[in-house]
Amino acid sequence: MKISIKSYTYNNRRRFLLSAAGGLALAGMPLAVLAQGSGKMKIGIVGSGRVGSAIGSAWVKAGHEVMFSSLDLDADKKLAARLGGGAKAGTPREAAAFGTVLVISVPYRALPGVGKDLADLIKGKIVIDTSNPIVARDGDMAVAAREKGAGQASMEFLPGARIVRAFNAIGAARMAEAASKKENIGMPIAGDDKAAIETASALVRDVGYEPVLVGGLVAMGKHLIPGTPLGGERSPDEVRRVAATLK
Numbered sequence: 001m002k003i004s005i006k007s008y009t010y011n012n013r014r015r016f017l018l019s020a021a022g023g024l025a026l027a028g029m030p031l032a033v034l035a036q037g038s039g040k041m042k043i044g045i046v047g048s049g050r051v052g053s054a055i056g057s058a059w060v061k062a063g064h065e066v067m068f069s070s071l072d073l074d075a076d077k078k079l080a081a082r083l084g085g086g087a088k089a090g091t092p093r094e095a096a097a098f099g100t101v102l103v104i105s106v107p108y109r110a111l112p113g114v115g116k117d118l119a120d121l122i123k124g125k126i127v128i129d130t131s132n133p134i135v136a137r138d139g140d141m142a143v144a145a146r147e148k149g150a151g152q153a154s155m156e157f158l159p160g161a162r163i164v165r166a167f168n169a170i171g172a173a174r175m176a177e178a179a180s181k182k183e184n185i186g187m188p189i190a191g192d193d194k195a196a197i198e199t200a201s202a203l204v205r206d207v208g209y210e211p212v213l214v215g216g217l218v219a220m221g222k223h224l225i226p227g228t229p230l231g232g233e234r235s236p237d238e239v240r241r242v243a244a245t246l247k
């Protein structure tokens with residue numbers, strides 16, 4: 001039974017990777033439309049699952065160089081070959097060394113290990129953290145992380161990184177199609193480092209969202225998980241209005 005659940009998830013994920021890449025190809029957006037001022041960047045992605053592949057594909061389409069990594073280098077090589085352009089594949093350490101910006105998008109229970117494996121590479125690095133503590137998936141460590149707040153927990157697992165939490169509470173399928181939509185959807189982000197926030201904001205725009213800084217990593221990062229008032233899609237003004245009601 002366990003095996004079939006696992007393979008169902010795996011197959012779903014691989015189907016998603018294909019549809020994310022295919023959807024972007026069909027969207028056929030010219031690079032100039034997508035790249036809204038972030039300039040060409042080198043982005044490493046640790047965790048090329050539903051979220052990592054969706055936003056990474058959008059960034060490749062926008063003209064960035066993106067190195068995808070996960071526990072499955074062959075799958076990442078296939079993804080990079082399918083995307084073409086500035087897409088590459090590597091190990092998590094190679095992706096962390098490659099990116100001037102690093103995206104960490106893994107199940108939360110993997111975050112402590114990722115932080116240890118990449119410790120020397122993430123100090124001082126801009127890290128976009130999409131990862132959420134989900135108790136049903138990640139177990140007791142997610143309970144502890146939610147109690148202290150996801151921003152605080154991520155900061156402890158990724159010491160020295162200049163973390164911005166973003167892409168946490170909008171469905172990955174929507175991220176893959178956001179760039180081709182006309183709606184102006186707000187993406188709440190939380191962080192403390194000015195340059196990291198600016199860089200993350202530019203990259204959020206390139207995926208097709210309007211970034212809305214809702215506050216600091218510890219104070220507001222805890223609200224950037226699914227199921228909170230900031231979860232789901234709303235206009236940038238509505239994100240600001242909801243954020244103002246939170247402590």
Ligand SMILES: NC(=O)c1ccc[n+]([C@@H]2O[C@H](COP(=O)([O-])OP(=O)(O)OC[C@H]3O[C@@H](n4cnc5c(N)ncnc54)[C@H](OP(=O)(O)O)[C@@H]3O)[C@@H](O)[C@H]2O)c1
Binds near residue numbers: 049092
């Ligand atoms: N799905 C959503 O709609 C959504 C939306 C917002 C935020 N999030 C959050 O974002 C994170 C990623 O979600 P997802 O849906 O993209 O998950 P996913 O589809 O399960 O992908 C997770 C990725 O992390 C990789 N990974 C796992 N352990 C790793 C490790 N130790 N080192 C390097 N890579 C590792 C996996 O590699 P393998 O495939 O090789 O195992 C896979 O590429 C989660 O924390 C989730 O809660 C999800």
